[in-house]
Amino acid sequence: MQAAPPADEQGFLALCRKIERERKFRCWNYKDTCLRRRISVRMRARGATSYAQYAGILDTDEKEYDRLVDALTINVSKFFRNPETFACIAAKVVPDLWAVASPLIRIWSAGCATGEEAYSLAVLCREYASANGDQATLDRLRIIGSDIDRESVAVASRGRYAAAAFSDTSPAVREKYFPLENGLYSVSPEIRNLVTFERRDLLDGDEPSGRLQMIVCRNVIIYFTRETQERLFDRFHDLLLPGGFLVLGKVETLLGKSRDMFAPVSSRERIFRRL
Numbered sequence: 001m002q003a004a005p006p007a008d009e010q011g012f013l014a015l016c017r018k019i020e021r022e023r024k025f026r027c028w029n030y031k032d033t034c035l036r037r038r039i040s041v042r043m044r045a046r047g048a049t050s051y052a053q054y055a056g057i058l059d060t061d062e063k064e065y066d067r068l069v070d071a072l073t074i075n076v077s078k079f080f081r082n083p084e085t086f087a088c089i090a091a092k093v094v095p096d097l098w099a100v101a102s103p104l105i106r107i108w109s110a111g112c113a114t115g116e117e118a119y120s121l122a123v124l125c126r127e128y129a130s131a132n133g134d135q136a137t138l139d140r141l142r143i144i145g146s147d148i149d150r151e152s153v154a155v156a157s158r159g160r161y162a163a164a165a166f167s168d169t170s171p172a173v174r175e176k177y178f179p180l181e182n183g184l185y186s187v188s189p190e191i192r193n194l195v196t197f198e199r200r201d202l203l204d205g206d207e208p209s210g211r212l213q214m215i216v217c218r219n220v221i222i223y224f225t226r227e228t229q230e231r232l233f234d235r236f237h238d239l240l241l242p243g244g245f246l247v248l249g250k251v252e253t254l255l256g257k258s259r260d261m262f263a264p265v266s267s268r269e270r271i272f273r274r275l
């Protein structure tokens with residue numbers, strides 16, 4: 001079955017309004033094509049032939065509702081995803097963070113899914129502190145991981161992962177910081193203690209309080225409309241301290257006037273510095 005035909009546009013809009021009202025998921029900020037594709041995948045899975053019929057299924061099946069919201073949020077991640085980006089952060093960003101004089105060094109992994117990105121950043125910082133014999137700076141570090149998806153945040157907080165999550169991680173790093181326990185790799189306390197996880201909706205203006213030295217928001221904004229992306233870049237600019245870093249996903253980039261608000265550190269790795 002293909003996606004429901006355009007003639008069912010009213011049905012599509014009604015379904016989006018329902019999801020927005022009942023699950024507080026702001027459909028209108030997400031790219032239309034992406035929404036339609038993901039909804040039609042779930043409709044196909046349940047054999048629904050119209051949006052109205054699928055809405056009826058959602059009324060009686062909470063699990064299907066959860067699956068739909070899961071499909072809309074796309075919670076895939078892994079440790080050191082795009083390792084070259086993390087190598088660039090280690091070489092060009094972490095040393096600068098260490099030079100920050102303020103009492104706290106605050107990093108936000110926004111849209112962290114199941115936490116791998118936030119923990120990978122913690123590993124980079126831990127490694128830098130060890131190499132420089134500087135535990136004191138590590139004590140000033142606070143990494144906040146947040147995601148709209150409650151279940152992902154719960155997984156992140158548990159910090160236990162299957163081997164597949166480490167396909168981009170060197171075995172030496174995995175062995176050092178993620179000991180194997182009962183068939184899963186557990187985040188060691190020295191890394192776990194550097195990170196806190198929270199449920200936050202980026203589209204709600206729901207941000208960590210206080211200004212930040214770095215925002216890592218990768219493979220999240222790509223699902224948002226252009227207008228929403230531009231609004232978020234504005235917010236990120238406000239939230240970052242001057243000279244603070246912004247890291248986007250490999251297929252994401254600054255748009256509109258935000259291009260004048262940040263300078264590239266590495267265009268290839270999508271790392272920028274707030275002006």
Ligand SMILES: C[S@@+](CC[C@H](N)C(=O)[O-])C[C@H]1O[C@@H](n2cnc3c(N)ncnc32)[C@H](O)[C@@H]1O
Nearest residue numbers: 073074075077111113148149201202203218219
């Ligand atoms: C593909 S994952 C990216 C995970 C990680 N940043 C990475 O690159 O590996 C996208 C994440 O964005 C989250 N997300 C989508 N909309 C969001 C919103 N409005 N606020 C916060 N997180 C959101 C999803 O729940 C999902 O976990």
